[in-house]
Amino acid sequence: MTRPRPLTAAGLLVAAALVVATVLLAGMAAVGTGRAGDPGGAGAARSAPAYTPSAAGTLRGLAPAGTLIGTAVDPRGLNLDPAYPGVLAAEFNAVTAENAMKWRNLEPSPGVYAWAGGDQIVDLARRNGQAVYGHTLVWHNDVPDWVSPDWPAQRLREVLRRHVTAVVAHYRGRVWAWDVVNEVLAEDGSLRDTLWLRKLGPGYVADAFRWARQADPDARLFVNEYGTEGRTAKADALLDLVRRLRADGVPVDGVGFQGHLDAERPPEDVRGNLRRFAALGVRVAVTELDVRVRLPATAEGLRRQAAVYREVLRACLDVAACASVTVWGFTDARSWIPGYHQGYGAACLFDADFRPKPAHAALLDELAARRRTGG
Ligand code: G3I
Numbered sequence: 001m002t003r004p005r006p007l008t009a010a011g012l013l014v015a016a017a018l019v020v021a022t023v024l025l026a027g028m029a030a031v032g033t034g035r036a037g038d039p040g041g042a043g044a045a046r047s048a049p050a051y052t053p054s055a056a057g058t059l060r061g062l063a064p065a066g067t068l069i070g071t072a073v074d075p076r077g078l079n080l081d082p083a084y085p086g087v088l089a090a091e092f093n094a095v096t097a098e099n100a101m102k103w104r105n106l107e108p109s110p111g112v113y114a115w116a117g118g119d120q121i122v123d124l125a126r127r128n129g130q131a132v133y134g135h136t137l138v139w140h141n142d143v144p145d146w147v148s149p150d151w152p153a154q155r156l157r158e159v160l161r162r163h164v165t166a167v168v169a170h171y172r173g174r175v176w177a178w179d180v181v182n183e184v185l186a187e188d189g190s191l192r193d194t195l196w197l198r199k200l201g202p203g204y205v206a207d208a209f210r211w212a213r214q215a216d217p218d219a220r221l222f223v224n225e226y227g228t229e230g231r232t233a234k235a236d237a238l239l240d241l242v243r244r245l246r247a248d249g250v251p252v253d254g255v256g257f258q259g260h261l262d263a264e265r266p267p268e269d270v271r272g273n274l275r276r277f278a279a280l281g282v283r284v285a286v287t288e289l290d291v292r293v294r295l296p297a298t299a300e301g302l303r304r305q306a307a308v309y310r311e312v313l314r315a316c317l318d319v320a321a322c323a324s325v326t327v328w329g330f331t332d333a334r335s336w337i338p339g340y341h342q343g344y345g346a347a348c349l350f351d352a353d354f355r356p357k358p359a360h361a362a363l364l365d366e367l368a369a370r371r372r373t374g375g
Pocket of ligand 1: 098099141142182258288
């Protein structure tokens with residue numbers, strides 16, 4: 001199993017040269033324009049000291065060839081935080097749109113597409129020499145309000161087919177992989193009770209993969225799930241699902257493990273789990289890694305967090321079929337965690353002032369150690 005090579009070697013060289021310039025220019029531009037504030041609290045602009053890469057290097061600079069180190073991108077950070085674009089460009093060689101490519105955001109009314117948010121991320125990624133991972137085509141969340149659960153199955157199926165086809169076709173050749181279905185399993189491992197399952201039956205999963213394959217035969221197609229990083233019952237069910245789909249000829253190329261983790265309760269045997277999926281002949285990827293700690297964060301909490309980040313990276317690097325480790329945002333300034341997990345936060349590699357945390361140092365250290373030993 002070879003790792004994906006979404007960027008050419010020449011492209012990466014050019015990109016690496018451009019990154020240094022981008023970091024400097026992004027910082028200068030942001031400072032120079034004094035970006036306007038956003039009164040919306042979480043959307044407010046933040047000022048932070050200029051970012052300078054660690055003397056130890058950057059994540060993308062130390063990543064082994066063929067392994068992508070990515071991050072989710074939040075346009076609020078991109079447009080409001082002076083330090084954000086520079087860190088994004090310097091540290092990561094892959095990006096995922098955190099929200100911009102979700103159906104609700106892409107098609108606010110039937111047939112009217114709002115590509116600007118996703119396009120901004122894709123265009124910036126091209127300038128930064130970053131691969132783009134598409135997120136997400138079929139999900140039970142962020143379905144536009146105009147899609148009615150009362151429609152007959154045939155109409156719902158057609159509208160879903162049109163959505164998958166339009167989005168994959170729009171980004172054809174610019175997105176190397178897609179989360180085709182996201183979070184299709186319930187906690188007990190059965191297919192999750194969603195609008196799609198209720199109205200279209202279990203075949204909607206296979207249909208979505210086939211539609212996506214047709215719209216871009218070169219994009220790698222993933223199923224993406226949470227709570228399956230270790231050897232859980234849900235992971236067993238996911239393994240079974242992927243095995244059955246592939247046996248039926250459904251074009252499932254990869255399995256994404258989200259990795260929304262708690263520093264106090266890390267998953268067990270991530271490496272072994274990734275390996276058993278890889279043995280099915282698919283790629284695997286850590287798609288949404290963050291490691292939350294109880295607030296206020298303590299030095300001990302951040303130390304444990306660093307160990308969990310490092311362990312997940314190790315697991316991926318040890319499995320040849322593991323294409324990427326993507327963090328779900330890189331700064332505590334823009335993380336979804338405090339809004340969803342009460343009492344928790346500080347889940348990212350950089351703090352809210354864009355200072356690298358012990359977890360960032362741990363990842364650099366792991367990557368550097370592998371370089372030294374060639375492992
Ligand atoms: O777009 C509005 C914005 O106009 C408004 O100012 C703001 C006020 O709060 O709300 C904005 O939308 C929110 C959006 O995040 C951007 O902040 C949505 O209400 C909110 O629901 C949305 O949450 C996202 C969530 O998915 C649901 O789509 C999170 O940012 C995002 O991190 C989270 O990501 C998911 C993955 O897609 C799938 N796996 C789990 C992961 C974490 O829940």
